[in-house]
Amino acid sequence: MKSQAAIVFGGASGLGEATARKLADAGHSVTVADLNQEKGELVAEEIGGAFVTADVTEEDSTRAAVAAASEAEHGLRVCVNCAGVGAAGRIVGKDGAAPLDGYRWAININLIGTINVLRLAAESMVGNEPVEDMQRGVCINTASIAAYDGQIGQTAYAATKGGVVSLTLPAARDLSRSGVRVMTIAPGLFDTPLLALLPEEARKALGDTVPFPARLGLPEEFGALALQIVENPMLNGEVIRLDGALRMAPK
Numbered sequence: 536m537k538s539q540a541a542i543v544f545g546g547a548s549g550l551g552e553a554t555a556r557k558l559a560d561a562g563h564s565v566t567v568a569d570l571n572q573e574k575g576e577l578v579a580e581e582i583g584g585a586f587v588t589a590d591v592t593e594e595d596s597t598r599a600a601v602a603a604a605s606e607a608e609h610g611l612r613v614c615v616n617c618a619g620v621g622a623a624g625r626i627v628g629k630d631g632a633a634p635l636d637g638y639r640w641a642i643n644i645n646l647i648g649t650i651n652v653l654r655l656a657a658e659s660m661v662g663n664e665p666v667e668d669m670q671r672g673v674c675i676n677t678a679s680i681a682a683y684d685g686q687i688g689q690t691a692y693a694a695t696k697g698g699v700v701s702l703t704l705p706a707a708r709d710l711s712r713s714g715v716r717v718m719t720i721a722p723g724l725f726d727t728p729l730l731a732l733l734p735e736e737a738r739k740a741l742g743d744t745v746p747f748p749a750r751l752g753l754p755e756e757f758g759a760l761a762l763q764i765v766e767n768p769m770l771n772g773e774v775i776r777l778d779g780a781l782r783m784a785p786k
């Protein structure tokens with residue numbers, strides 16, 4: 536289908552915002568779902584889409600966001616989850632063992648949040664009328680290359696993203712009988728508000744660590760891959776690194 540109903544969690548900023556824009560440019564009708572209402576409404580207005588406030592860690596607001604996007608004529612067909620947070624800290628720091636609550640917080644948003652979005656979006660898609668190849672929808676998760684080469688201080692973050700990587704294949708197998716695909720993108724270093732907090736010099740230095748092209752990734756490049764995943768039915772059950780051949784050093 537040329538125009539499908541899509542929802543982008545974390546669509547108010549960074550990689551999610553760029554994905555929402557790419558999907559809208561390609562003719563899809565996009566619902567932006569995010570905790571950040573102010574920015575989310577702005578993005579939705581600019582792309583001619585809708586906005587819903589949602590917290591991916593909650594059952595109710597995530598279910599309501601999926602339900603709103605599913606009201607489209609042919610049902611919800613595309614779900615991209617870019618909602619996530621960074622987390623840093625050594626296992627044993629100056630004050631002793633890292634607080635367990637820090638791990639719980641990151642795992643709750645990045646991993647449980649991904650599972651929550653996936654299960655509720657898939658539930659909606661399973662009820663869609665199948666189109667070509669018996670397709671009913673596609674869910675795209677966001678991991679990180681920290682899932683593979685996490686750095687010093689990244690145990691919490693890497694654990695959340697490793698979980699997202701690991702669930703991709705079983706989720707795709709699980710939903711294959713329903714014609715719902717599951718893919719994950721593992722980005723390297725991207726120029727989003729997350730990194731914009733760093734001074735220009737530090738951002739340049741980070742970009743220089745990428746073999747080729749030696750720069751930070753552009754959010755539009757992430758959005759372009761998400762769109763390709765939507766359009767290519769053979770992409771399923773796989774994690775794609777999008778990182779300019781970067782393999783992160785210990786620190």
Ligand SMILES: NC(=O)c1ccc[n+]([C@@H]2O[C@H](COP(=O)([O-])OP(=O)(O)OC[C@H]3O[C@@H](n4cnc5c(N)ncnc54)[C@H](O)[C@@H]3O)[C@@H](O)[C@H]2O)c1
Pocket residue numbers: 544545546547548549550551568569570571589590591592617618619620621644645648677678679680721722723724725726727728729730
């Ligand atoms: N930027 C990078 O270099 C990079 C690299 C690897 C992985 N990632 C991952 O990509 C994803 C997006 O990162 P980004 O750089 O675009 O960050 P960002 O901070 O620009 O955007 C994240 C968005 O998620 C939303 N969000 C956070 N918690 C939420 C929740 N509980 N419910 C709903 N929305 C919530 C925020 O409000 C924000 O709009 C994250 O999962 C991040 O870990 C980013």
